[in-house]
Amino acid sequence: MSKVDLYYFPLKALGEPARLLLAYNDVQFNDHRLTKDEWAKFKPSTPFGQLPMLVIDGKKYTQSMAISRYLGHKYGLAGDSLEDSFQIDQNVDFFYDIRLKAYTTHHEKDEAAKAAKHEALVKDYYPTALAKLDELIKKNNGHLALGKLTWADFLFAGVYDHFKVILQMPDLDTRYPSFRQVYDTVYSLPKVKAFSEKAPKSVSGSMGTVLHYFDVKGLGEALRLLLAYGREPFTDHRVTFAEWPTFKTSTPLQQMPVLEMNGRVYTQSSAIAKYLGRKYGLVGQDLEEDFKIDESLEFLGDIRYRASMVHYEPDAAVKARKHDTFSKDFYPRALKELDRIIRENDGHLALGRLTWVDFVFAGMFDYLKVMLQMPDLDVQYPSFRQVVDNVYSIPHVKTWCDTAQKSELNF
Structure with a gap:
C-alpha cells in the first residue's frame, strides 16, 4: 500500500478537493493541517513554496488544479476521451x-x-x-x-x-x-x-481574519467594531437564517459568532471581545482594573439575559407576564444602576476610559432596545447613547461603519 500524505492549512479552499477525491476513492492518507507557525518552517520543503502538496511514496505533487486533475484521471473521473x-x-x-x-x-x-x-x-x-x-x-x-x-x-x-x-x-x-x-x-x-x-472542521476558506455571524447586530456587532478599531482587515461573513442549519455543523460549538484568525478558530462572544480587547490595548493596567471591566460586563449580561428570556419566549401570554414582572421589579433598578456606572465613568462602562466592554455595550445596544421593548431607551438614559456615540465616532470604527453592510434586523 502506498504511503499518501496531503499537506494543507486547517481550512477548506484549495486543499479540500484533494481530500474529497482521496476519500471518495477510499485512499488512506495522512491529512496534515498546518498552522501558520508550522507553515513557516515547512514552506522551504515544498517545490514552489505553496500548498496544497500531495506526497505519494515520497513523490511530491503540487498545484491544486493539477492535483485534482491527476487524481481524477487516476481514479476514473476524467471522461472517456x-x-x-x-x-x-x-x-x-x-x-x-x-x-x-x-x-x-x-x-x-x-x-x-x-x-x-x-x-x-x-x-x-x-x-x-x-x-x-x-x-x-x-x-x-x-x-x-x-x-x-x-x-x-x-x-x-x-x-x-x-x-x-x-x-x-x-x-x-x-x-x-x-x-x-x-x-x-x-x-x-x-x-x-x-x-x-x-475530519477536523474547516469553518471557511481563508487564512486571514473572518468573522461569521448573522446579518444582524446582536452579539456579533461588538466584534466587528473591535476589529475595525484595531484596523484588522477582515471578512464580515453574514450567514443567512436559511444557510444557518447547514453552516451550523461546521462551527465548533454549533453557535455564532465565530472568529477565524491566522488559522485558529475562536468562539463565544464575550471571550472573543476580551481577547480582541487585550490584542488592541483596551484592557486594564492590572488585575483590579480587569476585574472592574468584567464586573460591568456581567452586570450588563444580567440585564440582557432577562430581556432575552422575555424576547424569545414562544408563549405570548407567558411572554407578556414575564415582561410585566421585569418592567416592575428589575428593569427600573438595573437600568438606573447601569446609568450611574456610566455617568461615574465619564461615559464609559468601566475605568473612566475606553475599554473593550464599551464596544460590547455599543454593539448590542440596538438589540437591547428591541428585547427590552424600550425604543426610547437612550432618551430615558442619555448616558447610554453617550457610550454608543463614543464608540461609533472613533475614526476607524466610523470609516468601517460607513462602508459596511447594513444590518436590517436586531433580533
Missing part, C-alpha cells in the same frame, strides 16, 4: 476565472481599492459570469461537465465555501441553487460523507 477531458478543463477554467477575480479582490491590501474593485465586479462581471456558470451546471444535470460526476465536481465542491467568502456572497446557493446541488452531490457520497463527518 480527449474531448471529454477538454470539456472538463474548459469548464473548470471558467469557474477558476471567476474565483481568481474574487480572490485578487479579497486579498487587496488597500481597503478603498478593495471596495472599488468589489463594487465593479458586482456591477459588471459577477452577474453575467455566475449566470453562465449556473446555466452550465443546469445543462450538465447538476454537474460541472459531461452530465455526470467528474473530478471537476470535487474541485467545485471543495472550494465552494471559500468561494462564497471571497465573493462576499454568503447567500450564493440561495441565488443559484444549482451551485448547492453540485456541493450536495459530492458531500453526500457515502465515503466523502464519512470522511467529512470525522
Whole structure:
C-alpha cells in the first residue's frame, strides 16, 4: 500500500478537493493541517513554496488544479476521451476565472481599492459570469461537465465555501441553487460523507481574519467594531437564517459568532471581545482594573439575559407576564444602576476610559432596545447613547461603519 500524505492549512479552499477525491476513492492518507507557525518552517520543503502538496511514496505533487486533475484521471473521473477531458478543463477554467477575480479582490491590501474593485465586479462581471456558470451546471444535470460526476465536481465542491467568502456572497446557493446541488452531490457520497463527518472542521476558506455571524447586530456587532478599531482587515461573513442549519455543523460549538484568525478558530462572544480587547490595548493596567471591566460586563449580561428570556419566549401570554414582572421589579433598578456606572465613568462602562466592554455595550445596544421593548431607551438614559456615540465616532470604527453592510434586523 502506498504511503499518501496531503499537506494543507486547517481550512477548506484549495486543499479540500484533494481530500474529497482521496476519500471518495477510499485512499488512506495522512491529512496534515498546518498552522501558520508550522507553515513557516515547512514552506522551504515544498517545490514552489505553496500548498496544497500531495506526497505519494515520497513523490511530491503540487498545484491544486493539477492535483485534482491527476487524481481524477487516476481514479476514473476524467471522461472517456480527449474531448471529454477538454470539456472538463474548459469548464473548470471558467469557474477558476471567476474565483481568481474574487480572490485578487479579497486579498487587496488597500481597503478603498478593495471596495472599488468589489463594487465593479458586482456591477459588471459577477452577474453575467455566475449566470453562465449556473446555466452550465443546469445543462450538465447538476454537474460541472459531461452530465455526470467528474473530478471537476470535487474541485467545485471543495472550494465552494471559500468561494462564497471571497465573493462576499454568503447567500450564493440561495441565488443559484444549482451551485448547492453540485456541493450536495459530492458531500453526500457515502465515503466523502464519512470522511467529512470525522475530519477536523474547516469553518471557511481563508487564512486571514473572518468573522461569521448573522446579518444582524446582536452579539456579533461588538466584534466587528473591535476589529475595525484595531484596523484588522477582515471578512464580515453574514450567514443567512436559511444557510444557518447547514453552516451550523461546521462551527465548533454549533453557535455564532465565530472568529477565524491566522488559522485558529475562536468562539463565544464575550471571550472573543476580551481577547480582541487585550490584542488592541483596551484592557486594564492590572488585575483590579480587569476585574472592574468584567464586573460591568456581567452586570450588563444580567440585564440582557432577562430581556432575552422575555424576547424569545414562544408563549405570548407567558411572554407578556414575564415582561410585566421585569418592567416592575428589575428593569427600573438595573437600568438606573447601569446609568450611574456610566455617568461615574465619564461615559464609559468601566475605568473612566475606553475599554473593550464599551464596544460590547455599543454593539448590542440596538438589540437591547428591541428585547427590552424600550425604543426610547437612550432618551430615558442619555448616558447610554453617550457610550454608543463614543464608540461609533472613533475614526476607524466610523470609516468601517460607513462602508459596511447594513444590518436590517436586531433580533
